[in-house]
Amino acid sequence: MPADFFAGRTEGDDEIMRGDLSRILYDRTKDDVEYLFDDSLTELVDGADGVKVTFEKAGTRHFDLVVGADGLHSNVRTLAFGDESRFLHEMGYYACIFSTPNHLGLDRSERLYVEPGRTTNVYSTSQMTDAKALFLFSSPKLSYDHRDVAAQKKIVADAFAAGIGWEVPRLLESMRTAPDFYFDSLSQIRLDSWSRGRVTLVGDAGYGPSLASGQGTGLALIGAYVLAGELAAAGGDHVVGFANYEKEMRAFVEQNQKLGLQTVKQMVAPSKAAIRMQTLMLRVMPKLPGSKAIMRKVTQIVHDAANGIALKPYVGE
Numbered sequence: 346m347p348a349d350f351f352a353g354r355t356e357g358d359d360e361i362m363r364g365d366l367s368r369i370l371y372d373r374t375k376d377d378v379e380y381l382f383d384d385s386l387t388e389l390v391d392g393a394d395g396v397k398v399t400f401e402k403a404g405t406r407h408f409d410l411v412v413g414a415d416g417l418h419s420n421v422r423t424l425a426f427g428d429e430s431r432f433l434h435e436m437g438y439y440a441c442i443f444s445t446p447n448h449l450g451l452d453r454s455e456r457l458y459v460e461p462g463r464t465t466n467v468y469s470t471s472q473m474t475d476a477k478a479l480f481l482f483s484s485p486k487l488s489y490d491h492r493d494v495a496a497q498k499k500i501v502a503d504a505f506a507a508g509i510g511w512e513v514p515r516l517l518e519s520m521r522t523a524p525d526f527y528f529d530s531l532s533q534i535r536l537d538s539w540s541r542g543r544v545t546l547v548g549d550a551g552y553g554p555s556l557a558s559g560q561g562t563g564l565a566l567i568g569a570y571v572l573a574g575e576l577a578a579a580g581g582d583h584v585v586g587f588a589n590y591e592k593e594m595r596a597f598v599e600q601n602q603k604l605g606l607q608t609v610k611q612m613v614a615p616s617k618a619a620i621r622m623q624t625l626m627l628r629v630m631p632k633l634p635g636s637k638a639i640m641r642k643v644t645q646i647v648h649d650a651a652n653g654i655a656l657k658p659y660v661g662e
C-alpha cells in the first residue's frame with residue numbers, strides 16, 4: 346500500500362530519524378547554549394530565587410529554572426517529583442528496535458509480519474543505507490536490568506523463538522551484532538502537574554505518549570516551543586509561564602496519549618482471528634469504491650491528534 350493510502354503519513358510529511366533531529370537541534374543551538382556531555386544530576390534544591398543543581402561531574406551550579414527534558418526515565422522528574430513508578434504507566438507491550446542490513450532491498454517502504462501478540466516490522470526511509478527492525482510483543486510485566494543489553498536481547502529472542510517464520514530468524518540473528526539497540530516497555534507518563542516550584546518537564550519526561558502514538562517527538566518539540574513562548578509572554582514569571590504552558594498543552598497531550606492507547610491494539614493483533622480480519626480488510630479496502638475516503642476517515646484520528654493544538658506566534662516573531 347502506498348503510505349498516503351494507508352494515511353498514517355500524508356503528502357508533505359517528512360520522516361526524520363531521531364539521531365538526525367538531535368544533530369540538527371544541536372548544530373542550531375551549540376553557539377548559544379552550553380552543553381555538558383556525559384554528565385547527570387544528583388541533587389536539585391529549589392529555593393526562592395533559584396535552583397541549586399549538583400552534577401555528577403560538573404560540581405554545583407545555580408539556575409533560575411530547571412527544565413527536565415531527559416526522556417521517559419527522566420532523572421530530573423525523579424529528583425523533583427519522586428519515584429518513576431508513580432508516573433510511568435506500562436501498557437502491557439514491549440518494543441525493541443535496531444539497525445539491520447537492508448537485505449530486503451527496501452526503499453522508503455516497510456514490511457510487516459504478524460503473529461498473535463507479536464509483530465515484526467522492517468523499514469527503510471529515504472537516504473537510509475541500512476534498515477530498521479522493530480519487534481513488538483505483548484507480555485506481562487518483565488523485570489530486567491536496563492543496562493544489561495545481552496539479557497534484553499535474550500528476552501526478545503525468546504519472545505520470538507516459537508512458531509515464527511518469514512525473515513524473523515535472520516533479523517534476530519542480525520540483532521546479535523547490531524550497532525545500536527533499544528529495548529523498553531511501551532509506557533506513558535502521566536502527572537497531575539508538570540511543574541513543581543522552579544522545575545518543569547518537557548516531552549517524554551512529563552507526558553510521554555509512548556511510541557505507539559507516533560507523536561512523542563511532536564509533543565516534545567511543541568512543548569518546548571509553548572513553554573518558551575509562555576515564559577516570554579509572562580515576562581519571565583515562571584509561576585504564570587508554567588501554569589499557562591500546561592493550560593495550552595494539557596488537552597493536546599491527553600488527545601495524543603489516548604491515540605497511543607488505541608493504536609497499540611492495532612499494532613499487535615491479539616489472535617489469529619484478528620490477524621485474518623486485519624489482512625482481509627487491507628486486501629479488500631483498496632479495491633472498494635471510495636476506499637481513499639474510508640481510509641482517511643479511519644486515520645483522521647491520527648491527523649486530529651497531531652494537529653490538536655493551535656500554536657500562538659508568541660512575542661518576537
Ligand SMILES: Cc1cc2nc3c(=O)[nH]c(=O)nc-3n(C[C@H](O)[C@H](O)[C@H](O)COP(=O)(O)OP(=O)(O)OC[C@H]3O[C@@H](n4cnc5c(N)ncnc54)[C@H](O)[C@@H]3O)c2cc1C
Nearest residue numbers: 385414415416420442548549550556559560561562563565
Ligand atoms: C522505537 C521508537 C519509535 C518511535 N517512533 C516515533 C515516531 O515515529 N514519531 C514520534 O514522534 N515519536 C516516536 N517515538 C518517540 C520519540 O522518540 C520520543 O517521544 C521523543 O524522542 C521524546 O523526546 P524527548 O526529548 O522528550 O526525550 P528523548 O528523545 O528520550 O531525549 C532525552 C535525552 O535525555 C538524555 N538523558 C536521559 N537521562 C539522562 C540523565 N540521567 N542525565 C543526563 N541526560 C539524560 C538522553 O540521553 C536523551 O538524549 C519513538 C520512540 C521509539 C523508542
